[in-house]
Amino acid sequence: MGRGDPTDAEWERLRPFLPVGNGRCGRWRDHRQVINRIPHWVRTGVRWRDLPERFGPWKTVCERHRLWSGDGTWERLLQQVRGAADAEGEIDWDISVDSTIVHAHQHAAGARTDPSPEPSAREGRKGETPGRDTVTKFRRPPGGGGAGGEGLGRSRGGFTSKLHLSGDGRCRPLSLIVAPGRRADCTQFIAVLEKIRVPRRGAGRPRVKPGSLAAGKAYGNGPVRKHLRRRGIRHTIPERSDSQAARPRKGSRGGRPPGFDKDRRKKRNTVERPINRLKQFRAVATRYDKRGYVILDTATAAALAVRLRM
Structure with a gap:
């Protein structure tokens, strides 16, 4: 076992959930390898x-990662x-929300645009919605659900993406969204909350609602x-300063100031720690992938490694 490889205990936690096969790829190569x-x-x-030769053919690893993404x-x-961690009481549902900038390498630019199919007679009518792009080999939408194509944009930091996430009270990621670096944090807030889905053991809907939430002024x-x-x-x-200044001008329409718990606010740093842990993975700290869904699931694979080691 090499440095950083999943241990036997981590592998046993992950093994029951791995896919058993895929018709397009035929027989799987050994999952653990x-x-x-x-x-x-x-x-x-x-x-x-440049992967070490002890890992075998690099193309097998690349295709498996992109296929699973x-x-x-x-x-x-x-x-x-x-879900298994929640059943054992390992998730603290007092969550926090924040974002972090991911600088894009020059190799992240230049993703090809998928050609659109020929519109049908119905789609060609006035007022009808045009046809969607053709389905590519990998079906996940670009940008991982975030607006802005492949989740790339120009910001003060240059060519960047932004990783929006929520973290539980034990400093582990609960949901991840990739968006362009120029997008404001508040625009992706609802998408981050809707991405929280923790399955329950046995029958029942996944848990999607946190117990409480803390965030910064950007939200x-x-x-x-x-x-x-x-x-x-x-x-x-x-509360933002502009909102405070606008309340007196609005008079009775301004409403009351929102409640604020100073003690709960002190726990907001629990979202900074999962960000730091994710950025220990260099493929997350710097974006090399052209496709938004690939960088999203690269961060997801890093979050999985963080979850298994806690």
């Missing part, structure tokens, strides 16, 4: 062709591991607070 290679690449960020296997594995606008009140989620978000 391949899974040992992918964390090495995520941790070091080397080119696929495309069909959502990494996300399902992480959800199942989270202190009206739509975010309205969404949290509608879902009945207790939250601690400091």
Whole structure:
């Protein structure tokens, strides 16, 4: 076993949830042999062709990672591991939300645009929705559900993506979203909350609602607070200075100042620690992938490694 490879105990936690086969790929190569290679690449960020020879053919590792990113296997594995952890009481549902900038390497640019199919007679009518792009080999939408194509954009830091995430009270990621670096944090807040899905053992719907939530001033606008009140989620978000200044001008329409729990606010740093842990993986700290769904599931594979080692 090489440095950083999953231990026997971690492998036993992961093994029951691995897929048993796939019609397109025929017979799987040994899962453990391949899974040992992918964390090495995520941790070091080397080119696929530069993987050590002891890992075998680099193309097998690359295709497996992209295939599992495309069909959502990494996300399902992480959800199942989270479900087992929640059943054992290992998830603290007092969550925090934040984001971090991921600088994009020059190799992350230049993703090809999928050609659109010929519109049908119905789609060609005035007012009808045009046809969707052709289905590519990997079906996951670009950008991992975030707006902005492949999740790339120009910001103050240059060519960047932004990783939005929620973390539980024990400093482990609960949900991940990739968006362009120029997008404001509050625009992805609802998407981050909707991404929280922790399966339950046996019958029952997945848990999607946190016990409480803390976030920074970037999330202190009206739509975010309205969404949290509608879902009945207790939250601690400091009020922005422009909102404070606007209240006296609005008079009775300005409403009352939102509640604020200083003690709960002190726990908001629990989301900074999973960010630091994820950025220990060099393929997450710097984006090398052209496709948004691949960088999203690269971060998901890193979050899975963090979850297994806690």
